[in-house]
Amino acid sequence: MNDTQAYLTPEKFDELKKELDHLKTVRRKEVAESLEYARSLGDLSENAEYQEARDMQAAIEERITYLEKVIKEAKIVAHDKKGGVVGLGSIVTIQKEKDKEKREYTIVGSDEADIHNRKLSYLSPLGESLMGKTKGDEFAFDTPAGKQKYKVLKVE
Secondary structure, rough: OOOOOOOOOOOHHHHHHHHHHHHHHHHHHHHHHHHHHHHHEEEEEEEEHHHHHHHHHHHHHHHHHHHHHHHOEEEOOOOOOOOOEEOOEEEEEEEEOOOOOOEEEEEEOOOOHHHHHEEEEOHHHHHHHHHHHHOOOOEEEEEEEEEEEEEEEEEE
C-alpha cells in the first residue's frame, strides 16, 4: 500500500465530508461575522478581537484545504469479510504472549486512527505487523520496551 495515500472507511469519508460542509457553510459565516464586528471596534492594529478572528479564519481555511485534499485523493476501503485475512477495515482480536487479556482493534488508515476507540493505523508497528495475518498466526514486533509477541485469535 502507498504510505502517502489516505485510506478511509466509508464512514470516515462521510464524516470528513460533513465536517468540510460544516466548515464551508457555518464556520466561515461565523468567522466573517466576527471579523465584521471586530472591524467595527476601530483601530485594527491593537484590536485583539480582530486578530483572534483572523487567526480563526486562517485555521479554518487551512482545515478546509486539508479536508478537500484528503477527500479528493482518499481511497475508500470496504473490508472483505470473507477472506479471514487482516486488512484495512478488519476487526482483529489478539492476545499478548503470557497475558490473559484479549484486545480487539479495527485496522484503519492513518487519518482515522484513534487508539482510545481501538482504531489502529495499518502504519503503526502493531498494525503493520498484523497486516496479512490470519486466525491462529503468531507474530512479533519491536517496541522501545523490547520485542512484543502476540497471537491472532479472531479476524472479522
